[in-house]
Amino acid sequence: MSGASPPLPPLREVIARYGLAPQKSLGQNFLLDLNLTGRIARAAGVLDGYDVVEVGPGPGGLTRALLDNGARRVIAIERDRRCIAALEEISAAYPGRLVIVEGDALEVDMKSLVTSPARIVANLPYNVGTPLLVGWLQTEPWPAWFDSLTLMFQREVAERIVAQPGGKAYGRLAVLAQWRAKAQILFDVDRRAFTPPPSVTSSVVELIPRAVPLAEANPRVLEAVVAAAFGQRRKMLRSSLRTLTPHSLPLLEKAGIDPTQRAEELSVEQFCALARAFAEK
Numbered sequence: 001m002s003g004a005s006p007p008l009p010p011l012r013e014v015i016a017r018y019g020l021a022p023q024k025s026l027g028q029n030f031l032l033d034l035n036l037t038g039r040i041a042r043a044a045g046v047l048d049g050y051d052v053v054e055v056g057p058g059p060g061g062l063t064r065a066l067l068d069n070g071a072r073r074v075i076a077i078e079r080d081r082r083c084i085a086a087l088e089e090i091s092a093a094y095p096g097r098l099v100i101v102e103g104d105a106l107e108v109d110m111k112s113l114v115t116s117p118a119r120i121v122a123n124l125p126y127n128v129g130t131p132l133l134v135g136w137l138q139t140e141p142w143p144a145w146f147d148s149l150t151l152m153f154q155r156e157v158a159e160r161i162v163a164q165p166g167g168k169a170y171g172r173l174a175v176l177a178q179w180r181a182k183a184q185i186l187f188d189v190d191r192r193a194f195t196p197p198p199s200v201t202s203s204v205v206e207l208i209p210r211a212v213p214l215a216e217a218n219p220r221v222l223e224a225v226v227a228a229a230f231g232q233r234r235k236m237l238r239s240s241l242r243t244l245t246p247h248s249l250p251l252l253e254k255a256g257i258d259p260t261q262r263a264e265e266l267s268v269e270q271f272c273a274l275a276r277a278f279a280e281k
């Protein structure tokens with residue numbers, strides 16, 4: 001479906017015409033460089049035949065790139081009412097291919113809006129990026145309704161997603177992400193590429209859901225165990241897990257884990273073993 005882009009005004013003109021002065025409270029750091037939005041859209045792979053969910057289209061730079069890259073439809077969820085008219089202009093230029101949903105992405109039932117196959121691509125607002133990712137990773141049933149996620153985060157968050165055991169960045173996000181997906185940082189984006197520039201570098205992360213998670217675990221229990229363990233990451237597990245249960249020792253023993261270890265030393269598989277021990281207790 002990719003081909004020449006229909007004529008649309010430059011993004012700076014769109015921002016001026018619709019009065020889209022960026023608002024910090026909405027995490028609005030816009031990408032106006034079409035080479036960059038094109039690069040992000042292409043990082044999501046061949047989109048022909050795919051429904052793409054985009055969170056926070058804003059003035060629509062990435063949205064246009066996703067449509068130009070062949071997406072069957074883009075389902076764009078935007079909380080800022082001011083952006084809707086600008087997006088309608090794009091919708092008119094790509095008839096039947098842009099579905100605009102005004103609302104909070106944390107509350108929208110995305111699955112009900114897409115037809116399989118589907119992907120998620122977004123330059124996420126920094127203030128809701130992490131809860132959105134955790135929500136996607138906790139999707140039930142699994143395998144989920146999307147077969148890839150291509151997401152822009154602050155570099156520091158991206159590092160926490162791909163972190164390995166043993167380091168400071170390893171925590172709840174790494175365990176939940178790598179349990180159900182293969183995650184990698186694709187490339188960094190300089191802060192000066194955004195309008196206005198945020199205070200830090202950003203990174204585009206690719207997450208490819210695993211058909212079968214690394215090890216068996218109930219997502220809610222795993223999340224609770226990981227939150228407790230890393231909630232007090234300096235403490236030994238026998239203490240940190242006491243926030244969940246007074247009987248942490250027999251559960252650690254059942255999972256075959258040394259109670260003097262700390263959360264950051266445990267592999268994803270070990271966290272799953274712990275979650276199974278908790279679920280059976």
Ligand code: SAM
Nearest residue numbers: 026029030031056057058079080104105123125
């Ligand atoms: N996609 C555009 C781009 O790349 O230029 C804008 C990205 S900007 C980082 C984040 C966008 O998410 C803004 O348009 C903002 O209004 C929107 N947004 C913020 N919170 C949101 C939420 N809870 N649900 C949906 N959209 C949200």
